[in-house]
Amino acid sequence: MTEWGEPGQDWIWVFLHQQLGRRAFLRRAAELGLSGPALLAVLAACAGETKTPTTGPGAGTPLVASPTSAGTSVATKQATPAGQPKQGGQIIIGTLGEAQTINPFVSNESEGNWRVKMLFDQFVRLKLDTLEPKPGLAKSWQRDNLTYTFQLQDNAKFSDGSDLTADDVAFTIKGILAKATASPRQSRFLSIQGAKAYAAGSADDVAGIKVLDPKRLQITLEQPDASFLINLRYVSPVPKRLLEGKDLSAKSQDPFFQKPIGAGPFKFVSWTVGGDFVAERNPYYYEQGLPYLDRFTHRVIADAQSLANALLSGDIDGSLYPTPATYQQLKNNANLTVIVPPFTQPDGWLFNLKHPYLSKKEVRQAVAYALDMNQFANDSLYGLGKPGRGPIAPSNWAFDDSIQPWPYDLDKAKQLLQQAGPPPSDIEFLANKGNILREDFLTYTQQQLEKIGWKIKASVIEWTVLVTRTINKNFDVSQATFVGTTIDPGDLAIQFMTNGSQNYASYSNPQLDTLLDQARKELDTQKAKDLYKQIQRILLDDLPAYWAWYRPFLHVIKKQFAGYVPTVETGGIFAELERVYVAK
Template sequence: MRTVQTSQRRYRDRLRHLLSASLMAAALGLPVLSGAAALSAAPALAADQPARGGTMNIIVQPEPPILQLGLNQQGPTQTVGGKIYQGLLTYDKQLKPLPSLAESWDISPDGLTYTFHLHKNVKWHDGQPFTSRDVIFTTTKFLPEVHSRARANFARCESITAPDDYTVVFKLKEPFPSFINAFEVASAPIIPAHLYDANTDYKNNPANATPIGTGPFKFKEWVKGSYIHLVRNDDYYKPGLPYLDDIYFRVIPDAASRALALESGQVDQSQYNDIEPFDVARLKSQPNLNFTTDGYEFVAPVSWLELNNRNAPLNDKRFRQALMYSLDRQFIRDKIWFGLGQVATSPINSHTNNFEPNLPKYTKDVAKAKALLDEMGLKPDANGVRARIRFLVMPYGETWQRLAEYVKVSLKQVGVEVTLENTDVAGWVQKVSNWDYDMTANFTYQYGDAALGVSRTYVSSNIRQGVMFSNTMGYSNPKVDELFASAAKENDPVKRQALYSEVQRILVDDVPVAWLLEMQFPTFVSKKFNNVITTGIGVNESYESVYMTKR
């Protein structure tokens, strides 16, 4: 084991040296060494007859603060909680709705009435029946109090009613075609009314410690700092499912240890940011692993440099445009993220509804950047410095540190001096949410639709101090507010696209943030398992149909 770890450290040291050299060379316009080979899709898994049995070990990092998915929607909580809880719908890789707790649904021609027909033989993990009462309680009481995105979605309803135990009717105040995308398990997890309705202190309900859902796996044990153990729900409403006996979510804080655990077969799956990009090419060559970037189509993350639009000189869009021209985003994709993702050309991810492909492009152009700074009157001083800004480094691993270092070197070429500031996750969240920064890195999820996951970043009504993943940069444009509001309630898809295309053109010109990449997360899965990534919510799915390959 010691020999393997030593080899791992040497490999990392070589990568870090090459990366640092490449960063500097690229920033200075010098030739760079070629990076990792282009990433390819995972090979198809061998056909096999599903059968019951087997244990799956999955990395979870960081450890979730809680498993009650209605109360917490952080990535690790979604991955674990998605096996315990369910929404009314799930979504395929093209973002089309699929049945979950709702077996079918109807939308009225005027787009105002959504009727969901529920499965009739569903039980909660404690044996109580699941009915429309649970959906009514979840969407009218529980989620509006504790879940900000769900609160906004269900506030659009004039009424939410249940004509019988297995039918729920949502009547909207005005058309909102994105509403059909609001029922995925993390966006609207259905909560057991019989455990929560009598105790309105939802955040301190004793049931939070032993989550009860309708999903194919039940909570059994949580050993803090070590693992979370889920077991098969033998009363699951789909006959014969799930196939697996149980799932262990293993807490492994160190990135090198996570990679080693995958290689050695100690764990069977990684997801999201578990694996540093510089480890991906090596792990792809391991004979025991399959690799894919599928399964993130619903969240469709876009990364950016977040710019505090309140602070000079960032409050001038010419300065923000100059920053875009200072960056080689293709280099960021190729050499820092090692081929994961693609350069972002819009605030809307190309996998998300209403993406506009025909927008002006920012490519690295130092002369244009300097010209814009000259136009602002930012002339170089005796040391060649035109402006000074602080960069609050995103504390989510070595790759984000390397990005900050690259930005510092790149902006120096145009006379902008960048001071890097480091903090822990709690400190970063506090500073960003309270607007105490000039620049930082960030990324958010789009949830399949611009009205659900994109507009929240740019509309002035969502400038909320102390609230993370809101419009923390303080960008405000009345025309953008108007376009997002109009598009959200436009039923005609052609007219809706025209509105979203116009708002994208304005944002690309205003540069409220410096978009970097449409991110791809590397998912590694042991070849012992089939049917793992099957929908657009990927690793957050129920895993009801995952099974072990017979050898």
């Protein structure tokens, strides 16, 4: 079994990625009784690494970026079984929830985003170890102050054999910005010169986007934007010739979005909603020899226990979502590799502040005080999860390590609820069906709130329905998985700035708006870190969301497969499925 991190030891990963000081590491090692040889091995591994901030504002903004050789990163060295890569074979990946859409303009949840990446690729990708920008469909780029010039991959083609051009990329970005599209990605690109006027409908074009020739695109920003290159991973180019003048929104009935043509490593075959999503190798993919696999099936399975059973029986080849209750069973299975990744941003509750009662801060704080997250972690997270500590993942460079979990204080919760007045009986808390941990958290929340005199309506619904209701702001209390960040703290601006395109809480705080705006313009890592420290403190006091618990993930794959890289990037070990192959 390959272990990226044993339960409770994600701190070692954090140290190796320069987020934990040497002294703190040694102290933590002593507390856990780490042996001398093991300690020396970890320190030796660190000694050879370059101390680069993980996706810091100064990281990933080189004057010139060029393609990197596959298989040279630290994460790749830790990756998978040896064996010569070869073409052929297929993989069945089990997933817990169905994707809402594969429309690259509006996809906004993990399963849909991953499928979009497989079918359309990304203009700029992220390195799977450092999470810094690296070439994707953009072969390279140069930056001159606020102007970026991108060179596209010379042989990039769509899955129908037609050339992918700079015009297609420009069309895609403008489609995201267009008001009629109502894209949740729109706020990510408003720093482009003229983007705000175009998005508002007061301009016919985006002044800062210029097609220089079929393979070169120039983008000029209106102001510095530390997240700009990272956000280009949300640009998955579509063929302009097939979609120009058509509806690109989530409501679109255009046949293209039922059977799309993209430039990703795989091309669409079929989709049985609630069952199998199937794609096969794109013969026109620009990376020669890739993908290795002939096809993949992304299979929806009803619940996390059934996913684990399917892995144990061999019915599926891998998954990111088996219940942690089966950790030991999976670990002991001779045919499986089990990887425990570091924590991402916490799970918990997202409040809709348009609800008069939930708009009161004391109500949201009462919820937090009423929940004993140490007890929940011990009882329901199987020793793999922990109480949450705010909206930014612990491994991120901007995480404030001084933040502690919200304290449990039932008397304080009662006092705050009394101040707010009697709670309505129809406030609904939502969890997605089949996610055992979230179902347990919903039940626990219901029980605890009853202790302070609040009877809530607890509802378990399908994931796609929950996603739709949340992004349409048709909810009272939903999952906090929609807010917070693992990769780029700049995401907090999209989620919590007044009128942000993913501000599903309808939250507004002028002081926070100012800080978020300053932070995303700040290219100095330490200055940005200081700003994000203030931002985290405000969010943890206002609580538009309660980041309650770190969800423990198990990334599992059959030992016959190789080529994958452990990562917290979307898709986990399947993030770059085109490099996965059958080793034996």
